[in-house]
Amino acid sequence: MKKAFEETCNIDNLNDEWYQSLEIFIFGDGTDERVTYLPRKLSTSFKGGAYRLRYDVKTEQCTIEKTNILGNLSPLETSYSGDITIGLLPTLQELGINGKNVLIDITGIKHPAFFYLFSLLIEKEKPRQLFVGYTEPERYVPHGSTEIEERFQLFEGYLGIRALPGFARLPDDPKEKLLVVFLGFEGTRLQYVHGETEPGDGNTIAVVGFPAFRPGWQNLTMAANQSALQSTRACLYMQTAIAYSPFDAYNLLHELQSQRPTQRLIMAPIGTRPHALGAVLYAIKNPGSYLLHDFPIEVQEHRTERVGKCHIFHLSSFL
């Protein structure tokens, strides 16, 4: 797969014609205001079927509910409830996704679920046009400056690195590892992923989202990861990718793998969701690469506040 051709729009620049052309909309779950932003934005012009995808990382069970986005996003009927690997593809087939114009809002869909969803959409049930929405937060709920309770309750815990549905790959590739970590605000996650993969000195590349969602957030990322960046020596091999752009993340991965063709690329997208999207697209298109996730269990209901920019990515070129 060559470099990704970038096609990104701000939702406000899209016209009614685009809204009306959409046939299926899948979105996620959560109480953060931004999770419901795109569903509400769509509610006036969208005429297709809207489905909410929930996922439990511990049990790998998912629920897909047909949802009324004109009202209060209440579920109309359950399309599927069960193991994601077993039921997601047949459900997509039942929805008739093949050949339709589809929009997936990844803002509230849990990582393993949207990773698997994209693998199915790109490899099995191809829509005619595939769009992805992502709504930035305006701010993260502070959890580190004053109260230790808040800081330590950001995550209930981590299940740790485990197989991602649909992405199990043989681990004994003898090639030298190249670990690319897309950084977020939790510095210890870099340390953990590095400790578990042990890529060897000089083989860890840390990617900071820059330009960030908000001016200065790249500094927060750096500060939060400072200790881990030093101890893993990833601070010597830093890269940047536009925080909201899956294409930039994808192209960076493409470039890094081209620079080190003999190494096995291991991606740990623990930063922004658009970066995670770029990584999963790369993993789908490059089966020799590995996608890692540390499965955090979020405990705080409100992790972010208010709504920032809402991006729409056009991914049809990946189909």
Next chain:
Amino acid sequence: MHEEETMTSSNPFVPNRAEQMGDVIYEYFVADGLEDLLSTKPLIVEGGRGCGKTMFFLYHSYWSKKHEYLDKGLSLKDLLSKEPLIGIYYRADSSFVTAFQHKNLTDSEWSDIFAHYLNLQWTIQVLDIVGDIQKTGDLKLVNEGNICRQVCLYIPNITDEPETIQSLLDLLNRQRAIVVMYINNVGRAECPMLIPPGVLVNELISQVSREPIFKGKLFQFLIDEFENLLDHQQILINSFIKGSKPPVVYNIGVRKKGHRKKETLAPNEIVGEPHDYKRFDLEAAIGQNYENLLQQVCFKRLRQLPELKNHNEDDKWLFIDSYLGRYEIDEEFTSLFASHPEPPFMARLRDRIRENTSDEKKVKVALDRLANPEKPIMSRLNLALLERRKPYSIDELLDQIAKYEMGKPSKYKDWVHNNKVGILFLMCHELDEKKKYYGFDVFADLSSGIIRYFLELCERAFANAIKNGFSFMQPRRLTYHEMDNAAQYVSRYKFNDIETYPPYGPQMKRFILLLGGVFSALHKDGRLSEPERNHFNTRMDEITPHGKEILDAAVMWTVLQEKSPTKLKEPTVPYEEVDYHLNRIYAPLFQISYRQIRKLFISPVHLNNMLEKPMRVGRESAVNLLKRHKIEGVELGPSQLEMWGIIEESI
């Protein structure tokens, strides 16, 4: 070139993990005390992360041995004639083995599929080795075709029977790919025909063992990171352990508390020690000769530096203790008092003496003898003894000191001996100075039996020194500041790491924060009633199941270390099962002792609160625990975190 790059290019402690050493692992491996562990009996090597399990297994793998022999100018023929075993290393990779669950299949079904995968995986690994040996030219299999045919009897649906090791390998690789395809597509892909557990690999080894070049060899499977396996997978491997018999032996490397299941596939059957395996606690074993082992490990690293390559083997700069030196407590006291010639406690001591004696003449003598500014350690001890719940009298103190100074038997000698380190911690607190952690022996203690921690301390200390112009061309002892800074740095990032240890990282971190805070506060007890408390026990039968799970997870990640009980002055404790030691790597962060001296009894109620209740409740329990020990006014809140440098590190 980047400054850091220049710096670390000559830091011999940078590659500190077995996996990162690649083919030259033998150059770093120290066999001391680990000889002959692999035998016809399965071995369970137990120990925390970084204590050397992987190093031990990788060193004994065929591929490492091969490199060692070839690099020494020997041949594979030599290897096969000298080595009694062929090591096959297998790492239970958590990103893969955990795929064998859910998806509407039962654990029993998944166990069969995993067994099938292991059949293929391990057969491929053995064939890789056999094929590699064949490639040398002078070592040939006599019955290659027959081996392939016999193995293929167990592989279903073969149309083209392979006749060579390479073609058999190709076939098995395809079969293995089918398994991976299946686990990613359960419900859509067809389940492959499954080979019963162990059958394929056992058949291969049975065939290969008849070959003259492999005669008498033990095929040792070295299964690392066993704790990553799902329960049904552990049960499967237990069955292999139970069924081990020459020429096939199954060994596992596992973290403490990581061998969760003891059952086998057979009903009502378990694996146990010593009947089925021997257990080897790597942390405990290396503890007996730990300093010597560390010297050897570091020697191997230092020896590889171009600057030191040609030095004589007994050259002092090939020994890590020449760089780190040994810790001398008097040196630290001297440095402490140099900047505080009249410590503030002296005034309080004089007041206590006056309060306790009405006789003016005796006051003068007592002031001279007990509050001597030239003997600040004894003076601080005297203050503590006078302020105890049951204080000593001035007369008794004067009497004991007199005997002590005349070299006669005296309690005072014991008091000094038992409290000197405690006084140092107390003085550091009272003089608002940080306790320093430096010296080879201190680094060894801080590393808590985990070699990797020691190497990380060294890496950072040398990085600091190199920044200050250190070079192995002109070696020198590192400064205490370079070492102490490394200890503080490593301590802090190890603490921050706790949060990511699955599955209870945040709870463990919170608990360690409270526990470290309690120990830290106890080190500031002005009465020195029981100095240097850094481990604890409790009544385990009253700990909740969830609290026990968190404790077990902390042991598995070596955040805590379980040890046999030390003495406790707690008459209320009916029995003691085990002591929990806070890993000493956290001692610099919390400014506490790294010595194993005294423990603290924590009531189950307080411990449960600290382990599993919200931070506010846990903190209240920690504060109440301290109040019980007459330590008041401890906050254990944000300002304490700030003091430890934690807040700005974690956002």
